[in-house]
Amino acid sequence: MTDTLQKFMFEHAGVRGEMVELTHAWQQTLAHHELPAPVQTILGELMAASALLSANLKFDGTMVMQIHGDGPVKLLVVECDGELKMRATAKLREHASIADDASLTDLVHVHNQGRFVITLDPNNKVPGQQAYQGIVPLDGDSIATVIENYMQRSEQLDTKLWLAADQHVTRGLLLQKLPKIGGAEAQVEDEAEAWNHAVMLGDTLKKPELLSTGIDILMHRLFWEETLRVFDPLHPQFQCNCTREKVGDMLRMLGQEEVSSAIADLGALDINCDFCGKHYGFDRVDCAQLFVATTLTEGTLTATEIKH
Template sequence: MTTNDTRDTLQKFIFDNAAVRGELVEIPDTWREIQARHAYPKAVRTVLGEMVAASALLSANLKFNGAIVMQIHGDGPVRLLVVECDAGLRIRATAKLAPDAEIPDAATLHDLFNAHGKGRFVITLDPADKVPGQQPYQGIVPLDGEDMATVIENYMLRSEQMDTRLWLAADDKVARGLLLQKLPRHSGVEGQTKQATEEEDLETWHRATMLGATLKRDEMLTTDIETLLKRLFWEETIRVFDPVHPQFHCSCTRDKVGNMLKMLGQQEVESALAELGELGINCDFCGKHYDFDKVDCAQLFATDSPVQTLMPASGSTH
């Protein structure tokens, strides 16, 4: 059961004797760390915060050593949102806006990312221990939904064939979320001693999602997850697991930034050096600055080390 610990917390639980599981997450500290590095408009902040909560909820169920990277590629005033969460629930996030973008507080998901119907939602599973030649798994779908929770639900149903319901909320103080999933029959749910019938599974699933649907955004933003768990499922027999704690972490390094420059190509880098004298690169996630002069860049292209694929928005050149 959760405690009075005020850290970022993710709480897993299962419904007794039914193939239904859930998670609640609240992320105040990491979310403030992310916001401290960028002043995002309110509407952008809301969607990015909801993605932060969702990334932790989905990552907590991954069975591999790696990271889940969630992206929205937009054709409106917001061009890109990126949230990365690894198996240890270490999270980083950033957003790229169009030049001179003016975004009202009430802007919808469609207004922000899908103004011309070309918005895309992408989830990448990037293993940390890839074997030579192995590529990350990537799923790309249209930006289908009126809010972030619906977009992810549709993705999970289309790409993973898994019934998933999400409730997400974020403001400038906290990002919270609830996930419910109906698991495949005979999936061996951890902690259960009895296999429910298919009818019992369906009954529990429908009841759980009906309870989840009573959640209001303001309630999520002002209520801690321990209270939410009790308030929603006090009549249910559920089992809870030890909570885990998301945290902010940026994985940028000088080597990774150098690799990004190699991806640009020697001709483009030398052209930029001729104009600027040296290259200054800021990590879009944490703001850390890296300088590369002519000697540094020459060493990059003198080595025979292979170029590794980097996720978008890992850095920008100034």
């Protein structure tokens, strides 16, 4: 069995839908994290939502979803590219105390300072091009509601999400109203009625059922009376793109003074990827070479500038 994302459309209504089921990608994510159950739930739901939204993007790049929390959870991050290759991580505050029944607000929005961020980072940026980033306050008491409100506010798209996650699986359903094409008032009313009907069907889905039932069976249960156009399934997968070079770039960004100080205290730097747990070691020589290379490059550029 592989992880699956299934797209579909209502044949006689301006509504598209998707269902996703992540088991392998989710288990690979959890293998590198020890997270309390409530944090597992919100990270898993964010991962399912990321796959659902990424599958609709006509975009060559990576979508990054982040929640910056002001509670015991400092940060949640999920990255998903156009091929549905995904990775995710969570960072807790030191000595964080998390109750088994902690809500989203308890975890990331205790002082109403939580933020939800979506970044679209193109693969092949042209000179001067920046990644698109939308930042909004956390508006909602669940991952689904936060994203629905973001989509309505930032993209003007009516979107409904049903998400659920536990330590074994994360699944989700997305319904989205297609943009209006125009037409008579009666046609607009028909579109609104079709959308409300689709959402009503989705609202019959409860979290226990979503957690315990595969997406093929769920689709049949929910929409057996509807005429759907079903597309070929897609297969999300866990993939981390960390490299030694990227870790070296991160150390350069910290600056030579800070890295040298850390080396003096520790003798060597042991760095583990937050997403996949892969270990990268940098000793004194490795760190010195990072900044020697930078100095040589800067020196060459300066000499060229003087020459011309």
